[in-house]
Amino acid sequence: MEQVYSAGVSVEKTSFGLANVAEESATSHVAFADILRVIIWGELSQVETLEGSKSLHSVFFSLQEVSEVLGLQTGDAGVTISDAARYLRLSSQAVTYILSTKDGKDEPYLETCGQLRHVGKMRDNINSKLLDEFKSKYQKLTDFCELKIALTNQKRSELEAMGIYPEWNLRNFKVEYFRVSDL
Known part of the structure; x- marks a missing residue:
């Protein structure tokens, strides 16, 4: 000491x-x-x-x-994929999928800003500003409907009738994320 x-x-x-x-x-x-x-x-x-x-x-x-x-770190400090997953209440695989996609304006939903060594391997960090922006722009339908199945089904039908669909194909993403402005 x-x-x-x-x-x-x-x-x-x-x-x-x-x-x-x-x-x-x-x-x-x-x-x-x-x-x-x-x-x-x-x-x-x-x-x-x-x-x-x-x-x-x-x-x-x-x-x-x-x-x-x-x-231990390259680039800027950010949020690990697992921490981002907890923050968004998604799986790490879902966050990795979001990182690989772009919106209708060809802009990334999320971006990496550097890497951090963890358990002997360099792992991506996510830009925390973009993570906060994402959370303010997109929401899971189940969260919007406060996990009420009947309300979720009703809202989904209403959105479909207006031609509004989840941001990502359910087959690829397994969670219905919508723009908050559409909900």
Whole structure:
């Protein structure tokens, strides 16, 4: 522990944007030992420790700097496909499918912005701004109808009568997503 603490600057309050070693190891999918190694070896320019505490919960670092030093990330930070799937309440396969498609204006629904190494493999990150835009523009019919089957069937019939169909073919996507403006 002394080696970790001697590598950092002791502060009363940490700088904005620094990450806690103990918590960020799990959150960022970075091996705890790798973070400690780059701290102890002096490979990080900004390491801060909270005065009066000697736990790993009081050691802070720049996550961006660790990612660069360890080669964990390329491009911009974003949201993993699995996190995007949880956010949209879809499967990871559905999110991957959305990434491969474009709208009527030939614009992508979602885009990758970089990659993050996770479990030894580089994995795509999704642009979080586009993810939020997607969620504001598209909604599952079942969510719109609050999971009520009768209401969902009725709304589907109404939309079909108006010539409005799901954004993706059900056979490929298995979820009925509509433009919020059409619902």
